[in-house]
Amino acid sequence: MTNADFWKRMDTVISGGFSPEGLQVLDYYAEQFINGRLVYKRFSPREQYGCAAGGATHVIASLIAGAKDGSDIGVAPYGDNFKGELECGAQQAECIEQWARCVGCWTDCVDKTLSISLGEQIAEGGEAKVYNLTSAICMTRMCYRQPMAPLLLSTATSESTPPLSIRVANEY
Numbered sequence: 001m002t003n004a005d006f007w008k009r010m011d012t013v014i015s016g017g018f019s020p021e022g023l024q025v026l027d028y029y030a031e032q033f034i035n036g037r038l039v040y041k042r043f044s045p046r047e048q049y050g051c052a053a054g055g056a057t058h059v060i061a062s063l064i065a066g067a068k069d070g071s072d073i074g075v076a077p078y079g080d081n082f083k084g085e086l087e088c089g090a091q092q093a094e095c096i097e098q099w100a101r102c103v104g105c106w107t108d109c110v111d112k113t114l115s116i117s118l119g120e121q122i123a124e125g126g127e128a129k130v131y132n133l134t135s136a137i138c139m140t141r142m143c144y145r146q147p148m149a150p151l152l153l154s155t156a157t158s159e160s161t162p163p164l165s166i167r168v169a170n171e172y
Contacts, residue, residue, distance in 0.1 A: 010067035030056035
């Protein structure tokens with residue numbers, strides 16, 4: 001399969017409204033990507049590994065976003081301007097949401113769901129929110145507006161506990 005054939009098939013799946021057959025194609029592509037048999041030219045080997053490590057949902061969302069961005073087939077759909085990039089991003093988000101709803105992995109009110117599951121939100125950063133359960137402090141990062149698995153930061157509940165020091169290592 002050529003690069004052009006792949007992106008044409010992706011466009012067919014998307015324009016078909018994510019039919020059951022189209023969802024099977026996406027699952028197959030995700031499996032091929034994760035097993036290293038499908039290489040996304042825009043990604044470095046390290047990015048390819050990281051995307052695959054994110055699982056099938058991450059891979060499919062990345063491929064759908066790529067399908068809505070004509071640069072993979074040599075055509076920038078909105079030219080080289082900021083407004084065009086915003087429009088393209090909005091189309092990518094809409095398309096990913098449509099797919100996520102079809103497969104049942106979309107959450108309409110993420111903040112409410114996280115508060116119910118993880119307790120009161122006590123801090124927030126650019127890509128992370130920290131929640132205080134009664135017995136632990138948890139942090140979750142956001143990916144495509146969907147929560148990733150919470151990270152347990154501390155089980156200490158004492159007011160005299162020193163501030164947490166967190167070191168995150170990216171392993172590829």
